[in-house]
Amino acid sequence: MTDMTPDTPISDDPTGDEIALLEEKFPGAITIEDRKGYEGIIIDRDKLVDVARTIRDDLGYDLLNSATCVDYIEDEAFEMVYHASSTERGGSPFTFRARTPRDVAALPSLIGVWRSADFQEREAYDLMGVHFSGHPNLKRILMWEGFHGHPLRKDWREPFYEQDTKPFDSRWPGGHVIRAEYTNPYGKNVQYPEGFTLEDYHGDIEESVYAGLATTDSGIGIQHLRTDELVVNLGPQHPSTHGVFRMAVTVDGETVTKLEPVMGYLHRNHEKIGERNTWLGNMPFTDRLDYLTSMINNVGYAMTVEEMLGEEVPFRAEVIRVLMSELTRVVSHFWLFGFFLNDLGAFLTPAVYVITERDLVLDFFEAAAGSRMMCNYMRFGGVAYDLPAYIGGPAIFDTDRARRIDTRRFLHDLVYERLPRVTDELDRYLTGNEILISRTKGVGVISAEQAINYGLTGPLLRAAGVPYDLRRADPYGIYDQLDFDVAVRYNSDLYDRYLIRLDEVRQSIRILEQILPMLDETEGQEYWAGKRPYNHRVPEGDNYARVENAKGELGFYVVSDGGQNPYRYHVRSSSFINLTALEEMSIGHKVADIVAILGAIDIVLGEVDR
Amino acid sequence: MYGVGIFKGLGVTIRHFVNTYVDDLKWGVKRYQTDEGFEARQSPDTTGIVTISYPEERMAVPERFRFVPFLVTNEPDDPEEPNASWCTSCGICAKVCPPQCIWIVRGEDPETGRPIPDPAEFYIDIDICMNCGYCAEFCPFDAIKMDHNYELSSYDRTTAHIHDKERLSKPISYWQKIAPTRAEEERLAREHKEAAKAIKKAMRKRKKSA
Ligand code: SF4
Ligand code: SF4
Numbered sequence: 001m002t003d004m005t006p007d008t009p010i011s012d013d014p015t016g017d018e019i020a021l022l023e024e025k026f027p028g029a030i031t032i033e034d035r036k037g038y039e040g041i042i043i044d045r046d047k048l049v050d051v052a053r054t055i056r057d058d059l060g061y062d063l064l065n066s067a068t069c070v071d072y073i074e075d076e077a078f079e080m081v082y083h084a085s086s087t088e089r090g091g092s093p094f095t096f097r098a099r100t101p102r103d104v105a106a107l108p109s110l111i112g113v114w115r116s117a118d119f120q121e122r123e124a125y126d127l128m129g130v131h132f133s134g135h136p137n138l139k140r141i142l143m144w145e146g147f148h149g150h151p152l153r154k155d156w157r158e159p160f161y162e163q164d165t166k167p168f169d170s171r172w173p174g175g176h177v178i179r180a181e182y183t184n185p186y187g188k189n190v191q192y193p194e195g196f197t198l199e200d201y202h203g204d205i206e207e208s209v210y211a212g213l214a215t216t217d218s219g220i221g222i223q224h225l226r227t228d229e230l231v232v233n234l235g236p237q238h239p240s241t242h243g244v245f246r247m248a249v250t251v252d253g254e255t256v257t258k259l260e261p262v263m264g265y266l267h268r269n270h271e272k273i274g275e276r277n278t279w280l281g282n283m284p285f286t287d288r289l290d291y292l293t294s295m296i297n298n299v300g301y302a303m304t305v306e307e308m309l310g311e312e313v314p315f316r317a318e319v320i321r322v323l324m325s326e327l328t329r330v331v332s333h334f335w336l337f338g339f340f341l342n343d344l345g346a347f348l349t350p351a352v353y354v355i356t357e358r359d360l361v362l363d364f365f366e367a368a369a370g371s372r373m374m375c376n377y378m379r380f381g382g383v384a385y386d387l388p389a390y391i392g393g394p395a396i397f398d399t400d401r402a403r404r405i406d407t408r409r410f411l412h413d414l415v416y417e418r419l420p421r422v423t424d425e426l427d428r429y430l431t432g433n434e435i436l437i438s439r440t441k442g443v444g445v446i447s448a449e450q451a452i453n454y455g456l457t458g459p460l461l462r463a464a465g466v467p468y469d470l471r472r473a474d475p476y477g478i479y480d481q482l483d484f485d486v487a488v489r490y491n492s493d494l495y496d497r498y499l500i501r502l503d504e505v506r507q508s509i510r511i512l513e514q515i516l517p518m519l520d521e522t523e524g525q526e527y528w529a530g531k532r533p534y535n536h537r538v539p540e541g542d543n544y545a546r547v548e549n550a551k552g553e554l555g556f557y558v559v560s561d562g563g564q565n566p567y568r569y570h571v572r573s574s575s576f577i578n579l580t581a582l583e584e585m586s587i588g589h590k591v592a593d594i595v596a597i598l599g600a601i602d603i604v605l606g607e608v609d610r
Numbered sequence: 611m612y613g614v615g616i617f618k619g620l621g622v623t624i625r626h627f628v629n630t631y632v633d634d635l636k637w638g639v640k641r642y643q644t645d646e647g648f649e650a651r652q653s654p655d656t657t658g659i660v661t662i663s664y665p666e667e668r669m670a671v672p673e674r675f676r677f678v679p680f681l682v683t684n685e686p687d688d689p690e691e692p693n694a695s696w697c698t699s700c701g702i703c704a705k706v707c708p709p710q711c712i713w714i715v716r717g718e719d720p721e722t723g724r725p726i727p728d729p730a731e732f733y734i735d736i737d738i739c740m741n742c743g744y745c746a747e748f749c750p751f752d753a754i755k756m757d758h759n760y761e762l763s764s765y766d767r768t769t770a771h772i773h774d775k776e777r778l779s780k781p782i783s784y785w786q787k788i789a790p791t792r793a794e795e796e797r798l799a800r801e802h803k804e805a806a807k808a809i810k811k812a813m814r815k816r817k818k819s820a
Contacts, residue, residue: 168710172701173725175713177733177772281708284742349623356660363652370674370756376742384747385674389791392649393672396758396788400670401662403649413654429622432615534706534748 018059018094025058026051033097037308037541037560040081040095045107048098049134052082052113060086061094062452063468064114066544066555066572069124073154076102078130081557082110083544087452087466090473093544100130109135116455119580127152127271139208142264142609148193151269156191158272165565166276213250213258229257232591236265240343240595243605247582247594254590259583263576266609274569279305279536280380282569287374289554289571290607292332295324295365296549298378303476304545304556305380308538314529316522317382318478323411323515324365324377325547326508330419331358332550333501333508336602337426340498343599344439345592350430357422360414367391367407380536382528387519408520415512423505431499440494444585444597447492454581457574458552460601463500464492470548484511497600535564542568551575551602571610575603633658642667673789676743676756678736681778682785695779696753698727703745703754711738712745732775737767752796758788 019041023030029047033040043051055061061084070079078100083093100107109132110117121132122141129150132138139145149156160183162168213231229252235241244265250258270289274282286301287294299321306313313321335358338351362372367388369377377384391410392403430436446454451464461468467488471479487503489496538560546555552574559568578601586594633656634641641647641658651660652669662669682696704712715731718724746756757780764770786793 166708166710167705171707171710171712172704172714173699173716175704175715175731175733177713177731177735179735179768179772180738277708278706280706280744284708284740284744353626359660360654366675367672368674370672370676370743371741374741388672388674391672393670393675393758394788394790395645395670397668399666399668401648401667402645402670403652405649405653410654418654425622429619433619434612434615437615534702534744 021058022051022054025054033095035541037539040097042097042099045098045100049108049110049113051096052110055084055094055096056113059094060088063087063457064110064116064455065093065457065546065553066557066570067110067117067120067124068557068570068572069128069130069152070542070559070568071102071128071152071154073102078102078105078107078128080107080124080130081542081544083555083557084114085474087461087468087473090468092474095544105129106131106133108133109138111135114455115450115453116577116580119577123576126150127269129153137212140264142267144264145206145208148196149191151272158269164276165563166278166281209248209260209262212260213248228252234591234595236262241598242339242603245598245603245605245608247598249586249591249594251591254592256586256589256591256594259586259594261579261582263579263605264609266605268610270571270610271569275566277566277569278534278564279538279566280534282566283378284374284376286571287376288606289573289610290549290551290575290604291373292335292604293328293550294373294375295328295369295377296547297554298375299325299477300545300547300549300554301556302378302380303547304543304558305536305538307545308541308543308558308560309380309536310539311381312529313477314382314526315478316386316519316525317527317529319515319518319522320383320387320527321378321477322479322482322511323519324368324375326511326515327361327364329508329550330505330512331361332602333505334358334426336501336599337430337498340596340599340602341430341436343596344436350426353422353429354426357419360418363391364407364410364414367393379528379532381530381532382526384528386527411516411519415509415516419505419509419512423502423509427502431502436498437495439593439596440498440600441491443494443589443593444497444600445491445493446581446585450584451492451581454584455577456552456581457578458549459487459497459500459504460552460578460581462487463489463496465490470546470553474546476545476547482511482514484508494596494600537562537564538566544572546572549574551604551607552578554607571607573607573610575601575605575607576610579603579608629657630659671758671760673792675758676741676746677760678739678741678757678762678773679734679743679745679754679778680757680780680784681732681775682753682755682782683779685781685783693779693781695728695732695775696751696782697729697732698751698753699725699729699732700727700750703749706744706748707739708742708744709738709740711735729775732778734773734778735771736762736773737771752800755785755789 026047029044031042033042063085065083065085067080067082070081072079080098082096085093098107107130109121119141121135124130125132125138126140126143127150160180229250231250233246233248235246236244246262248260248262249256283298283301286297289297334354338354341350342348365375366372369375387407390407391405395402446464448464448466451461452466465488467486469486472486484507487500487507489500540560540562542559544555544557546553554574555572557570558566561567585597637647641651650656684691684694686692699714699716701714704714711734713733714729717726717728717730719726743756745754
């Protein structure tokens with residue numbers, strides 16, 4: 001069922017023609033970006049919705065990848081930056097922006113054009129305080145209702161605030177240590193609304209969460225049984241939600257009629273931390289986004305900054321990056337098989353089988369990068385180390401058991417033998433299982449048009465019949481030199497979402513089979529070019545770069561003011577944006593099914609909540 | 611026929627179950643009590659049970675493994691400067707550390723008050739350290755290395771989790787033990803650097819006299 005993407009011409013950056021068309025249609029509303037290092041156009045905010053619709057319909061950029069806000073405090077303005085791509089033509093995204101003065105902080109919502117703007121605008125409202133007129137459900141999403149202030153604004157300071165950017169002066173040369181906990185006395189650095197007193201504070205009763213879930217008086221009568229509607233919370237402390245995610249649902253009997261995803265329990269304002277950090281300092285933090293795919297996160301972030309630095313990556317490093325990315329994809333999909341089956345009630349047997357395989361791959365990561373999950377392996381201009389000579393280590397403690405397996409042998413056994421065998425075994429084990437089929441066929445369906453409009457990416461989009469894979473659509477690294485097919489399935493139900501991951505694992509193994517000879521050929525070559533500084537200065541400008549993560553498009557949007565720290569650092573998280581369609585996919589299904597639907601979206605809360 | 615898929619799947623489960631015993635019978639106790647048995651159990655060819663009975667047995671971690679760093683010092687029986695820290699208190703690790711958990715008080719000469727290349731105090735807040743390994747990677751003097759001892763539990767975090775210079779210091783032989791190849795590579799690189807410096811110095815002298 002897998003087939004090749006048609007050989008579509010990869011379109012260049014937004015051509016002059018496209019901009020000319022917009023200018024002609026909306027005279028006076030379009031300004032061409034002329035700041036150094038920036039690209040795209042600035043759209044007059046009154047015309048934003050109309051121009052956006054033209055960009056979608058006439059220019060064919062049907063997928064809104066990312067919408068995020070930057071606080072240009074010196075210009076007294078907020079700027080929303082949008083990146084839209086064409087699922088048909090591929091190529092780099094079309095960048096457009098809209099500005100609003102800081103004291104107005106209002107823009108029209110694009111939710112009517114792209115549903116995928118929904119959560120992203122809520123995020124901008126929550127963290128930056130920009131209002132989006134026309135957004136039907138504009139409320140906080142990562143912080144809780146009743147939180148005071150907008151943490152991503154440049155003038156907002158966190159309770160542990162010490163200095164705007166790292167490195168902090170207090171660490172050296174006069175580094176008299178204090179525990180971080182002692183630097184946060186309540187009252188200092190914590191902002192309260194004016195006139196706040198504890199006496200009048202009654203806590204957060206989550207009115208806004210439940211507002212949309214109001215039950216109707218009478219349930220829908222099923223045969224002779226009259227049922228009542230009921231609001232139920234699934235999670236956040238429940239294994240079915242894969243972490244601290246919560247679904248507040250209205251059920252009629254067993255059937256879900258409304259669903260409100262509630263998130264942010266794991267929010268640590270990754271982006272604010274990222275703006276305090278140095279450019280290099282962000283690398284280990286990206287490990288903690290989607291912690292099942294830290295290698296790919298590293299690649300994405302490294303690429304984003306490399307493009308701005310104009311850094312060349314040696315060929316061997318590119319080969320190693322693909323090796324790491326594809327192994328990561330395989331184990332991430334394996335993980336999904338295990339826990340998806342767990343969601344369907346198979347408990348842990350499949351999970352234990354796949355974790356065994358994953359552990360072998362992690363053994364390799366550990367030997368190469370020094371850590372199983374928090375790899376921190378990519379650097380600007382290459383990878384941190386060459387591949388290790390062997391897997392295993394010297395025994396130090398009495399009870400230590402040493403092993404020493406040649407890396408080449410280990411990888412060969414894994415890629416040519418074990419992974420294909422295990423994939424076939426999983427296929428035999430699960431694919432024909434009648435219970436699995438009856439639980440998954442026809443559940444959670446979303447049409448291809450809707451999937452694009454909701455901004456779904458990754459396996460979810462491809463299971464809906466849209467062969468959009470960034471490794472082909474907007475190739476990065478050396479993917480254009482590798483031979484593989486973009487997996488695609490057409491039914492868009494849970495069963496296809498399961499099958500497509502099996503297809504993708506097979507394609508990844510196919511890529512790995514081509515990578516191993518390349519590793520042999522490049523043996524001993526340079527793996528990290530350049531001077532390897534620790535305090536990069538990135539030229540002024542902005543950049544959006546993305547990679548195909550196991551869950552979908554992982555993008556990084558960064559703005560540099562020429563300094564040692566990012567001025568803005570934003571993560572376009574596929575786990576987060578894919579959840580936009582959760583309600584759409586869930587309505588009308590049983591409670592037990594929405595657990596499976598959520599499982600098949602494949603979220604990792606580290607990346608959802610950031 | 612309905613149920614065929616389920617039975618096929620059960621076949622896989624049974625295979626897994628049987629394989630556990632096949633592997634155990636083939637190896638006997640050797641599978642659990644020798645390093646060869648361990649290697650076979652933890653390699654891509656393994657078929658049976660793969661679990662490790664921690665803490666009775668532990669998997670030795672690879673050389674690049676990173677856990678909370680330590681400071682490298684001379685050996686206690688070093689003929690010239692026993693136990694001397696290799697750290698020059700240059701502050702690079704404190705600057706590169708992403709969560710900023712390294713605190714260094716630069717050493718000062720008690721008479722002149724001028725900075726000396728030896729830290730007066732050196733702290734790492736291990737509650738905050740994210741084990742990224744940057745400090746070791748960017749230290750120009752090989753003076754800070756990532757440790758392999760991941761068992762750091764303690765009863766009291768407020769007093770036990772800020773490691774001071776004394777707690778952090780470990781002799782170079784420890785590093786050579788936990789990461790033999792890397793330690794050797796680094797030693798060669800240092801020697802190379804020294805040699806290059808000496809040559810440069812000699813050449814400069816010659817130029818001057820000429
Ligand atoms: S450990 Fe290394 S980087 Fe850190 S201060 Fe000492 S010499 Fe400098
Ligand atoms: S390992 Fe990373 S976080 Fe820990 S002290 Fe070193 S630089 Fe800082």
